Amino acid sequence: MKFVKNQQRDETLDLVCRMCPMHLLEPGDRLKCMKKGQVLEVLTDYDGALDDIPEWCRKCGQEFIGLEEDDECYKLYIRKVA
Amino acid sequence: MKRVYLDHASATPVRREVLEAMLPYFDREFGNPSAVYDLGSSVKQVIEEQRAKVAALIGARAENIVFTSSGAEANNLAIKGAVLARRNKGKQVIVSAIEHHSVLNSARFLERLDFETIFLPVNPDGLVDPDRLARALTPDTVLVSIMHANNEIGTIEPIADLAELCRSRGVLFHTDAVASVGTVKVDVNELNVDFLSLSGPSLGAPKGIGALYFGEKTRLMPLIHGGIQENGRRGGTENVPGIVGLGRAAELALWELPEKAGHLRNLRDRLVGGIREKVEKVLFTGHPHHRLPGHASFCFQAIEGESLVFMLSQAGIYGNTGSACASKALKTSPVLVAIGVAADLAQGSLVFTLGGSNTVEEIEYVIETLPNVVEQLRRLSPLWGRETVPYDQVACT
Numbered sequence: 001m002k003f004v005k006n007q008q009r010d011e012t013l014d015l016v017c018r019m020c021p022m023h024l025l026e027p028g029d030r031l032k033c034m035k036k037g038q039v040l041e042v043l044t045d046y047d048g049a050l051d052d053i054p055e056w057c058r059k060c061g062q063e064f065i066g067l068e069e070d071d072e073c074y075k076l077y078i079r080k081v082a
Numbered sequence: 083m084k085r086v087y088l089d090h091a092s093a094t095p096v097r098r099e100v101l102e103a104m105l106p107y108f109d110r111e112f113g114n115p116s117a118v119y120d121l122g123s124s125v126k127q128v129i130e131e132q133r134a135k136v137a138a139l140i141g142a143r144a145e146n147i148v149f150t151s152s153g154a155e156a157n158n159l160a161i162k163g164a165v166l167a168r169r170n171k172g173k174q175v176i177v178s179a180i181e182h183h184s185v186l187n188s189a190r191f192l193e194r195l196d197f198e199t200i201f202l203p204v205n206p207d208g209l210v211d212p213d214r215l216a217r218a219l220t221p222d223t224v225l226v227s228i229m230h231a232n233n234e235i236g237t238i239e240p241i242a243d244l245a246e247l248c249r250s251r252g253v254l255f256h257t258d259a260v261a262s263v264g265t266v267k268v269d270v271n272e273l274n275v276d277f278l279s280l281s282g283p284s285l286g287a288p289k290g291i292g293a294l295y296f297g298e299k300t301r302l303m304p305l306i307h308g309g310i311q312e313n314g315r316r317g318g319t320e321n322v323p324g325i326v327g328l329g330r331a332a333e334l335a336l337w338e339l340p341e342k343a344g345h346l347r348n349l350r351d352r353l354v355g356g357i358r359e360k361v362e363k364v365l366f367t368g369h370p371h372h373r374l375p376g377h378a379s380f381c382f383q384a385i386e387g388e389s390l391v392f393m394l395s396q397a398g399i400y401g402n403t404g405s406a407c408a409s410k411a412l413k414t415s416p417v418l419v420a421i422g423v424a425a426d427l428a429q430g431s432l433v434f435t436l437g438g439s440n441t442v443e444e445i446e447y448v449i450e451t452l453p454n455v456v457e458q459l460r461r462l463s464p465l466w467g468r469e470t471v472p473y474d475q476v477a478c479t
Contacts, residue, residue, distance in 0.1 A: 014299070014301070015314075016167070016301050017163075017167045017301045017302055017303045017304065017315075018313070018314035018315065019304055019307060019308065019309065019310075019314040019315075019317065020309075020314075021309070021310065022310060022313065022314035025310065026313075071170065072170055
């Protein structure tokens, strides 16, 4: 897992407390509304997302930038490339 | 025998238009909304249309509505869900002393999880004092829950002021609007609330459906874990007929609200005026002006409320003692205790909640009948004639 710090982002998607598999459904919808090159920050407290989101990015052709962890949630960064 | 139903806060008949809208979703449109084929996706689309209708009734955006099984579940989800999602931010919850049991008991449940709960007193009219709330707030306060209107005494709280106070301190604010939505204008932006509960039966939708509004940037820990239903906020296959019923009822309520409120107010004023004129030693509870338009609540001296409700039903008049839970448990209503009504006077509680279909003739029948029933019961009462209870004044505890 690649860790990042102070990653710039264009939009944030807050999925904290939302149940699996919303972390695999909502990023795709949000990325559709974003431009290529923009970065989406996904907030989640679901441990499974740490494996699922990088894998989802690989399948969908998006770039997984990395992960930052804070006191209450994980922040996962995705750059729209497809 | 004439039947005059004045217990709309307890239950309302499902409206014909609502029932007709629901019927196809019991058989022809039976698909699971989560299914990928058209039998499911068409139903999913219908759910989203209903979400928009419910949102419109309260000035919200559709994506900020989650459907629940009831107003009680909406209250549970708001209180437990919001507090547990913010458990790292603080450990104190404030609710008013006159909340519905679904709020009071959710707060008590949180006490078991080591949260501190403050039960905020109200004044004799049932109003929460914003200054008192301001003094109760601490840096540890996570959520405040104060109902929009009280189902038992009809008082409408100054929610916008209370919510603004909480917002300025970074505290989430929930209001239980089950008693008010569909009866008075309710707008989440004007009220400035983070969460708002509503219920289907209050609007002429069936029992078993409710909804919670949640504001932008709020988080809710689910109570019912499942899958993608309600966008991952509440598991379980959706109650599609109920949701359709709530959507249709919300649509009708939005159209009819201004006229309905005036009609209810006129009937209520006539009812209160008539009873005030013909019955002595009765306390009118709740705020005289800031109250629900179709709500009239009383405490009759030297009478048991249950006896009065029963005797009235024998004459075809259906009211309520106000607190079914307390009444069945032989306890004094916590709401009446909170506004300072003396315990024996509180036993004589009677609540009438009017609906859009009630008529002037029905109200005149109640005004004609009720004084006789009260007199009969008082003749049998060993308490009648004893001036042991101040019936015309209350002392807030």
